[in-house]
Amino acid sequence: MKKKPSPSSDLPFETFTWAQVRDEVKVPGNGEEDSDRVLVLTGSVVIPHDLGLDFRQGLFAQDDEDAPPFTGLIVRGDLTVEGCVLNWENDFGPFLQVHGNLVAKRIAMGGARLHVTGDVTTEDLVAVYNHGSVFVGGNLKARTLASHYAFTVVGAVEAHRYLGQDSKVFAVAGGVEDTRDPYDAKGVFVPAVVADGRVELDKARARLAAGKPIARDAFTSIREAFRQLVAKKLAEPDKVKSLSLEDKGLTSLPEELFLFRKLEKLNLRRNNLRALPEALGQLTELRELDLRGNGLLELPDSVGSLTKLRVLDLEANCLWRLPESLAGCVELRRVNLVNNPYASVQRAFGSWRQVQLMFDFPEVLTRLPKLEVLTFEGTPLRTLPARRFDSATLSQATVLRSLVTHVDPALHAQLQVDVERSRESAAAYVGYWFRPETLRLESFYDAKADRHDFAEVLALLALLLRITIPVAAPYEETLEKFRVRSQEIARHLDWDGDKPRHVHALFGALRDALGPLGEPYPGDALIAGLRDVFAALAG
Known part of the structure; x- marks a missing residue:
């Protein structure tokens, strides 16, 4: 009370x-x-x-x-x-x-x-x-x-x-x-x-x-928390070969980490790292680097200095490109790029307007001379490399649940690509992102000013159109996803029946936006179908 x-x-x-x-x-x-x-x-x-x-x-x-x-x-x-x-x-x-x-x-x-x-x-x-x-x-x-x-x-x-x-x-x-x-x-x-x-x-x-404290008795900085975590190891940093910082809530890497110059294995799984410092390149003895589940947006150029690196796990991040310097990792054997982007892509980038996706295959991967295993799955690749892989030891290279629709049998013989699922993969993004949790009322309505701002919503729509056109033609599955999700969004916005104007405003804005957003796709069937879906709820 x-x-x-x-x-x-x-x-x-x-x-x-x-x-x-x-x-x-x-x-x-x-x-x-x-x-x-x-x-x-x-x-x-x-x-x-x-x-x-x-x-x-x-x-x-x-x-x-x-x-x-x-x-x-x-x-x-x-x-x-x-x-x-x-x-x-x-x-x-x-x-x-x-x-x-x-x-x-x-x-x-x-x-x-x-x-x-x-x-x-x-x-x-x-x-x-x-x-x-x-x-x-x-x-x-x-x-x-x-x-x-x-x-x-x-x-x-x-x-x-x-x-x-x-x-x-x-x-x-x-x-x-x-x-x-x-x-x-x-x-x-x-x-x-x-x-x-x-x-x-x-x-x-x-x-x-209630008169209760909100602050701790003593404060601990990220650097101090790290020092406490590895206090004994810091006494003799050159003896440390392996370090696990999994699930530590790290949002940045403390400078002290780079004192472990002899480190061969570094586990940074499931933290909250959006970027890595250029100082990463100082860990030149690294053989294994596990960055799974962080929401990383990019790798630093200094990653190319890790010339002894053999395993690079990048699963469940938001990487949209790889630096050309990665070619310097001449001992790299295994690269995991499953689920880029992961589920919290909007949060990782800060807004839908800033989201960037890995549509183009990073050709730097084809220049790794000792690559053995490469895994893409759930990454919206639209293109495949324009050159063959340099590695003579490549045994497994998969591109699954992507947006790729065409494979050159001669050029891409080393790749396993499920092009028949590109339509299904494209439609899935509508289900992931066009949903009530993403389009909450407070995300586009300022109650005090009584004003709608649909910039974020329209950025999401533009992104989904870029994903689905022309991959998903003839679009039946994508349109059905939009239709079902639109009805769910409308119900959540007007759960108690007194907010229909917000539903009308939202779907009216989406319908009207299809004009300028549809200009790059003249006569496209998805645009025409979406007009009907949105118009039905615009009132």
Whole structure:
């Protein structure tokens, strides 16, 4: 149950109308009317409990529901809150404006607006949603700061700061962010508020409201966590031949890893690595490198320096190309490229507009002189190499569940390709990506602005068209996938029957987009069929 802070009868409140204090208020407007009421406290004030910033609750409760609401609190001096400055509602709330300094045990904001002329000092500050605003005219000091958005601090920030989504936590001192020694969320925040590497800010707010900690007693950076993990090995790094860092939640590789110059086997399976540093090339003794299940987008050019590498496992990533320098890996025997991209492709790239896929066969693979086993499966290759493999020892080279429709029997005799399944493979991507989980209402609708933005949705549609045309002709299976998924999306968007306008807007935008998106494919049957599918739900 949400805690409702009780008002303090000892505080000398004065009440003014919005019209009387409008010129004094510095926070962004929230549709206040002249008759709305504003509470004012003059001088240094101590509030010995939580300060709630929600309409008609706590200090802002009113006996007469028909009376104009209290729309904010002005403190003409310093303010100390011995509990939590707390706002539950994400879209709005009474403003708090402090003309002096603000000291609070905890601060947990939603859609309310906070403006402090002086300094802000607190243990933990959470700002859950971007409909609110925070302005600090002086310095901001906190143990942790977690927000979906960067707010304004004129002075210096001192905190361990997390700015949402998949970002890391950085220590900020004197306003300078230390990017050299980042923290994962789990190294700073308690497990109760961390999921999939992200801080769940709504849960953090609830814990602050309940007086529970959101931060660990001691913080551990990615580098320090690594050092703890391999502390004994670091004492004699040249003796380490094999190292497993599987399932360690790594989002980057600590510099200390590259002290193990004699490393022959490195297991980095199932972390969250999107890129690898050029320093990887310093591990020149590597024989086996396992990068399975990371969401990697590219390999560094320095991979070509791994001239002793024999096994390279790249399964379940989001690689869209391989560097030409890979040809330097002259001892490479086995390369695994199954499931590129893996399921979380949108998250790995950050948006559908940024997604890139491996449509072209990386011909650098044909120049590996000792290659024995090469595996592609579930990778949307559309082309095969224009040259034969240099390796005389190639025993197994498969291209399965791809978009390839043509094989040259003479040129591609070394490859096993299931061209008969290209249509099925293309249709499968519609089932994977065009679904309710991907097209949630919040992904294209801003409730506060009452505005639709279909840029991401249309980028996904363009990507699916590029995958399916002309591979999947005559398109019966693809159209059926679109039809079924469209109906599922419509049901989820309008589950309670009061949001049909969002369904109409979404499918109207998809239908209309087929004009410009279909220009490269004049007269294509899939475009015509999709118009009917989308029009049926556009209303």
